[in-house]
Amino acid sequence: MNMIKEFEGKIALITGGSSGIGRATAIAFAKKGAKVVIGSRRERESQETIEMIKEIGGEAIFVKTNITQATEVENLVNQTISTYNRLDYAFNNAGIEGILGSSIEQSEENWNQVINTNLKGVWLSMKYQIPQMLKNGGGAIVNNASIAGLIGLTNASIYCASKHGVIGLTKAVALEQATAGIRINSVCPAVIKTDMADRAWNLDDREAREQTVAVHPIGRIGQPEEVANAVVWLCSDAASFITGHSLTIDGGYTVK
Template identity: 85%
Template sequence: MSNEFEGKVALITGGSSGIGRATAIAFAKKGAKIVIASRREKESEETVAMIKEIGSEAIFVKTDITQATEVENLVNQTINTYNRLDYAFNNAGTEGILGPSIEQTEENWNQVISTNLKGVWLSMKYQIPEMLKNGGGSIVNNASIAGLIGFPNGSIYGASKHGVIGLTKAVALEQATAGIRINSVCPGVIQTDMVDRGFSQDDDGEAKAQIAAAHPIGRIGKPEEVANAVVWLCSDAASFITGHSLTIDGGYTVQ
């Protein structure tokens, strides 16, 4: 185990599975103590157990990131337990209900925007003051290639992810001289529960094969490939990078 992040604390929202879980484990392998935030208790406790198995420390704080009081409690619990916050991966998100924009409901708009965009804003609102107490830190927000290009039937999701990128850039500028670097990652299609839900009615696997083929690299991504990028952005190796949107998409958006 590398000790690059020894004694440091990383908070991961949406850490119950997929990219969030993989990132929590990647931080832990480098010596960080981990705080997992999610609404799903069983899966989050499984993530905590995995982290403890590799010899690091972790806690789970049940959190709905759309609620300011719960996000504030999350950060307070982090400080009460570990007395510091150094890194955050604001990853929790939802795809909502996909379909033509004119068929969308206000309820779906509110749910997706509240989770994907408001949740990232609230997370940074409470994370940044604690990082400032330590002289700095690093935050990575999970956007998407849907924050870079448009996808039919994904208008609300795309709007939320474009918003994450804009929010990231603005807050990065606000904190640029304060020792806090803020970046975003823009994954392509990654093998996660969210993707599995999208293909749940694809019995023969044809749609999944087509999506894989749409990535020039010839496959969809792995959660660990995004996790490694997040950890790198938080490391001293990326010390001159802030306000950046790192695309991790197997070449999808190059075409």
């Protein structure tokens, strides 16, 4: 007996869906029955995600996208509409850690790159996603922030600034769209097992990894699927009364 999938007939757009949290979320949406659009700069890795979705019976397309460029973000959304004729959910996930180090040693180039990707990219994504969702009578957007949007992290001042900005942007736009049927929330993961975390936290080094695990009271780092499940839930009808919220997914990191 075939069960009706919750997101059957719906379209989900994920930026940065080529790996890590983005890939896990793309697969999670597909498992729920949604057709998936992946916007990313990395074609080979994104195609791997699409193959994973096809293996579970899902459908997905890839649109090469640099989210710092308005014309490319507009094209991503336009390609979504031309292919599937609607947009219901979006996970604005693409981001970079940039060069980590003392704030006084940071370059203007690094500032621009991190802010343009992590903050401007989210703003541009919503700018073009929201008008299409309004045509459907509503939708749901989740922006990927971080615990770095809630607290300060040493040697990550620019990254923290970008992620604090994502949370503020999410709240403001959520208020703008509150009566229009579009719910907008953010997720704030701690250290999740991804390539970015491996680089930023030096997880390949045993001592560094043990130290990183130790700051998570739950006793381990997170898995991409754990964030993906939260994103999908925030987009579902089960979260229908939630907007402007920042959902912390951190194994207790920020509890202390």
